[in-house]
Amino acid sequence: MSSAAQFREVFNDFIVVAIPTRTDFRGINVREAALFRGPAGWSEFSPFLEYDNNEARTWLKAAVEGAYQEWPRLLRGEVKVNATLPRVSAEKVPEVLARFPGCTTIKIKIDDFENDHYLVEAALEEVPDAKIRLDVNGGWSLQQALLNLHDYHLRFGKVFEYVEQPCLALEDLRALKAEIPFKIAVDESIRKNLGSDLAALREVADVAIVKWAPSGGIAAARGLIESIGLPAVVSSALDTGIGISHSAALAASLSGAEYACGLGTVSLLMDDVVEPPVVAINGVISVGRSTPSSGQLHKYLASPERHNWWQNRITSIWNSGLSEEVKDLGWLK
Numbered sequence: 001m002s003s004a005a006q007f008r009e010v011f012n013d014f015i016v017v018a019i020p021t022r023t024d025f026r027g028i029n030v031r032e033a034a035l036f037r038g039p040a041g042w043s044e045f046s047p048f049l050e051y052d053n054n055e056a057r058t059w060l061k062a063a064v065e066g067a068y069q070e071w072p073r074l075l076r077g078e079v080k081v082n083a084t085l086p087r088v089s090a091e092k093v094p095e096v097l098a099r100f101p102g103c104t105t106i107k108i109k110i111d112d113f114e115n116d117h118y119l120v121e122a123a124l125e126e127v128p129d130a131k132i133r134l135d136v137n138g139g140w141s142l143q144q145a146l147l148n149l150h151d152y153h154l155r156f157g158k159v160f161e162y163v164e165q166p167c168l169a170l171e172d173l174r175a176l177k178a179e180i181p182f183k184i185a186v187d188e189s190i191r192k193n194l195g196s197d198l199a200a201l202r203e204v205a206d207v208a209i210v211k212w213a214p215s216g217g218i219a220a221a222r223g224l225i226e227s228i229g230l231p232a233v234v235s236s237a238l239d240t241g242i243g244i245s246h247s248a249a250l251a252a253s254l255s256g257a258e259y260a261c262g263l264g265t266v267s268l269l270m271d272d273v274v275e276p277p278v279v280a281i282n283g284v285i286s287v288g289r290s291t292p293s294s295g296q297l298h299k300y301l302a303s304p305e306r307h308n309w310w311q312n313r314i315t316s317i318w319n320s321g322l323s324e325e326v327k328d329l330g331w332l333k
């Protein structure tokens with residue numbers, strides 16, 4: 001793309017917003033997102049700032065698909081979602097969980113047993129019949145995983161739905177699976193190995209965490225889920241209600257709906273660009289095309305410098321081959 005006019009032709013009504021987050025999440029206190037519109041509706045491009053163009057490329061592909069392609073057939077009008085509990089003090093847990101009304105599955109990010117089991121305790125105090133998911137982000141060696149999960153099991157028994165990415169190496173996951181009474185979900189194992197044969201994950205895991213934007217959109221994510229062959233939990237990456245609407249459509253297009261999805265995350269932001277915000281009500285979010293409200297866009301408008309930064313980021317990815325790829329797919333004329 002050579003000119004701003006060409007950019008505007010593809011990325012209609014392009015606008016960048018900056019929304020404060022409620023708690024420090026991945027070290028982020030303000031979430032920036034680039035929003036634009038195509039013939040199919042609004043879409044969102046919001047890879048984290050530190051991602052290089054190569055990693056952000058699949059996110060842009062997803063965003064363009066969202067604006068230019070119709071959704072596949074949806075099997076449900078709403079999707080069950082889980083609550084997400086970041087590492088906060090025990091006193092703050094009731095306040096965080098109150099933002100996920102009706103959610104009986106709670107995902108907790110942890111480092112180990114010793115320092116973090118208070119989070120499970122506090123969550124169960126709020127929601128006594130909760131199913132708990134522990135997310136370790138691949139942080140444990142096999143030995144650490146065995147020790148920590150032994151302690152969690154001994155202390156809390158059968159409250160756990162699964163443990164997400166306890167170790168990174170497939171061999172460690174395989175060894176762990178033979179030893180522990182936990183289901184295992186894989187997240188990083190998928191995201192860091194896109195393009196390779198993922199069927200091997202079936203032997204080491206029970207659940208696949210799949211995300212709309214990092215997968216390259218709904219069609220790509222559906223293909224990914226099929227090739228892995230495990231029940232999927234569609235999760236988000238701290239998107240606004242626009243990005244969440246596409247993730248929810250992906251989830252609603254899948255035949256299995258056994259697990260709650262990680263799509264209640266707008267509650268981790270101070271506000272949404274969509275009114276009312278796309279947050280859980282009675283444990284579900286409804287599925288439908290979302291349009292940002294002009295008042296909210298105005299309220300959270302990013303500075304001209306940040307607007308230009310995002311426009312340049314998109315232009316540079318778009319010009320390094322994505323525009324041709326998308327045209328070959330027939331998404332754009």
Ligand SMILES: [Mg+2]
Pocket residue numbers: 135137164165187188209
């Ligand atoms: Mg994860």
